[in-house]
Amino acid sequence: xxxxxxxxxxxxxxxxxxxxxxxxxxxxxxxxxxxxxxxxxxxxxxxxxxxxxx
Amino acid sequence: xxxxxxxxxxxxxxxxxxxxxxxxxxxxxxxxxxxxxxxxxxxxxxxxxxxxxxxxxxxxxxxxxxxxxxxxxxxxxxxxxxxxxxxxxxxxxxxxxxxxxxxxxxxxxxxxxxxxxxxxxxxxxxxxxxxxxxxxxxxxxxxxxxxxxxxxxxxxxxxxxxxxxxxxxxxxxxxxxxxxxxxxxxx
Numbered sequence: 487x488x489x490x491x492x493x494x495x496x497x498x499x500x501x502x503x504x505x506x507x508x509x510x511x512x513x514x515x516x517x518x519x520x521x522x523x524x525x526x527x528x529x530x531x532x533x534x535x536x537x538x539x540x
Numbered sequence: 541x542x543x544x545x546x547x548x549x550x551x552x553x554x555x556x557x558x559x560x561x562x563x564x565x566x567x568x569x570x571x572x573x574x575x576x577x578x579x580x581x582x583x584x585x586x587x588x589x590x591x592x593x594x595x596x597x598x599x600x601x602x603x604x605x606x607x608x609x610x611x612x613x614x615x616x617x618x619x620x621x622x623x624x625x626x627x628x629x630x631x632x633x634x635x636x637x638x639x640x641x642x643x644x645x646x647x648x649x650x651x652x653x654x655x656x657x658x659x660x661x662x663x664x665x666x667x668x669x670x671x672x673x674x675x676x677x678x679x680x681x682x683x684x685x686x687x688x689x690x691x692x693x694x695x696x697x698x699x700x701x702x703x704x705x706x707x708x709x710x711x712x713x714x715x716x717x718x719x720x721x722x723x724x725x726x727x
Contacts, residue, residue, distance in 0.1 A: 492715065493578070495634070495715055496578065496581040496585070496718075497577045497578055497581060499581065499596075499718065499721045500577050500580050500581040500584070500596070500598065500599040500721070501577055501598070501599055501600075502598075503596070503598060503721035503722055503724065504596040504597050504598035504599070504721050504724045505547065505595055505596065505597045505598065505620070505623070505724045505725065506597070506598050506601065507544070507597070507612040507613055507616055508601055508603075508612050
């Protein structure tokens with residue numbers, strides 16, 4: 487469990503924090519990065535699959 | 541394509557496949573490939589052991605070539621150097637308040653509010669104590685990041701445990717040490 491937490495945390499950090507030196511980093515809708523939205527959907531669907539498998 | 545991972549100072553070595561691009565006292569760590577977010581994160585964490593100061597760059601900073609990179613970095617050198625000085629010798633420790641299940645599942649509204657209030661008071665106290673031990677700190681409602689000297693990480697962890705022992709109202713997830721993302725502001 488600990489490693490999974492760390493992995494999600496790590497990806498969350500690189501997508502949401504850190505120095506930006508260019509004006510536009512990713513396409514965004516209402517300030518929400520699409521890459522990030524995509525990741526959340528992916529996590530949500532993995533969790534849903536897991537729930538269905540049980 | 542040039543992918544930007546981090547800015548560093550006091551770089552001792554670089555893992556294969558990465559390159560250092562010096563801009564005066566600031567060194568940009570770049571790579572020729574576009575990594576996925578996980579790889580980007582692992583590269584940045586790997587730099588912690590190889591440089592004195594690591595200022596992480598958010599995933600997705602890519603440039604067509606060296607000229608474009610220089611054009612983006614050069615006007616920001618002063619701010620980058622200041623931020624590198626701030627995080628030098630430090631790592632980030634994350635402290636996240638984990639909501640209690642019994643409180644969130646309670647059907648009694650008053651009991652829920654009481655539990656939330658207790659959690660809030662305890663979290664404020666925890667943050668106050670930890671912030672005094674750190675060089676810097678940032679906090680949102682349930683998440684806090686602390687900029688801690690590498691040499692003090694163990695001492696800091698002990699302090700977290702000691703404070704938690706006296707704070708039965710809190711469940712906490714402590715993570716790190718990380719590269720100091722929370723102290724790397726957009727410039």
